[in-house]
Amino acid sequence: MFGIVRPCTHRLGERFKSEWMAHLCGLCLALRGDHGQFARIVTNYDGLLVSVLTEAQSGPAPGARRTAGPCPLRGMRTAAVANGEGARLAAAVSLVLASAKVRDHVADRDGLLARAPIAAAARRVARGWDRAGARTGASLGFDTAVLVDAVDRQPGIEILAGPGTPVLVVTEPTETATAAAFAHTATLAGRPGNAPALAEAGRYFGRLAHLLDAVEDQAADRAAGAWNPLTATGTPLTEARRLCDDALEGIRLALREVEFADAGLAHRLLVHELRTSVDRAFGTSGCAHRHDGSASAGGFGPPPQGYGAPGAGPAYGNTDPYGSADPYGSGNPYAPGGPGMPPPPMGPGGGGGGGGIPPQKPRRGLLAGCAVALGLFCTCQLCCTDHEGPWSREKRDPWCDACDCGDPGCGNCDCGCDGCDCCCPCDC
Secondary structure: OOOOOOOOHHHHHHHHHHHHHHHHHHHHHHHHHHHOHHHHHHOOOOOHHHHHHHHHHHOOOOOOEEEEEEEHHHOOEEEEEEOOHHHHHHHHHHHHHHHHHHHHHHHHOOHHHHOHHHHHHHHHHHHHHHHHHHHHHHHOOOOOHHHHHHHHHHHHHHHHOOOOOOHHHHHHHHHHHHHHHHHHHHHHOOOHHHHHHHHHHHHHHHHHHHHHHHHHHHHHHHHHOOOOHHHHHOOOHHHHHHHHHHHHHHHHHHHHOOOOOOOHHHHHHHHHHHHHHHHHHOOOOOOOEOOOOOEOOOOOOOOOOOOOOOOOEHHHOEOOOOOOOOOOOOOOOOOOOOOOOOOOOOEOOEOOOOOOOOOOOOOOOHHHHHHHHHHHHHOOHHHHOOEEOOOOOOEEOOOOOOOOOOOHHHOOOOOOOOOHHHHOOOOO
């Protein structure tokens, strides 16, 4: 799947993870329901934002969720998925977005699309997706012609663009298309007064989508001799980053003007996760906190003077705030057995009274583990869902959930913070 907002499920937390998955699966099933099984391949992360925004404005409504049957991509589990006009509008937008993506690859003669017969077939598929998106959009009162027009105008703008052309001239069609899609969510949600602010957020989001795609593809496009907006217009990466940061701020301010019933997931995706996407594209991804007290942009910065005990901290070559000058004289007072903690319990989990840590599940034998591994593989749970290790019985993450977010829950962050919120102060 494609899209610039690709949140780490660890960082989302249980509430937002379940909501995000509900919209993602709802988009996929809306595509299948209106356009057939093949259309499900256009499911993408950015398209579901339309569904998220619609529900964020309208709030929970009867019929907004339905129980979907087992799916291989959910490890053959059922799930509550988004249902209704928001998911269907997301499907229409996704079809047109996918059509634009295919045409872009055909124009760039990428891979197999350099061969004329395959390129012709791809163009036919793209035209079919345009028509399908138009049908669904019309049933929802949304004219996808603005999206198709933007797609059709893009090649002409790229032909005329050259050194010195403002890169925002190239991103304009994408901005116009996403503005229209975001604004229509206000109509579906029954809050027409939100349309101008959402259109503004959509314009900035379209700008980000186009610029980040250009940044990520620039090296490959240069090697292949393909057209890239940054290279063609002579826009340096520093200017592209400035424009992206301005767009992030524009989205944040525009969302302040929107009347939401529940802004939680929309805010998390369009403010916090979108900033992470920008950092990832420019190679500046990372947690705001560091053991040395420094912070990246958006972090809290170094701790104030006097934090911890005197003589503790990086300035003294000691990253433990309960270091040699600790008044307790024995390291962290809240460490097991320290002066701030009771002695360990007996019983199965320790040496004190009853209770303690529950015993671990016994490991499975060779044959039993092989049987469980086969079952997990055949139901896609190894790839797509959390599961127990076949032999160790320890909790495992899905293979496909590869993450480079640097979040502590993913095991790739050494910042010592407890989660996303501490790394992402929000004054929105």
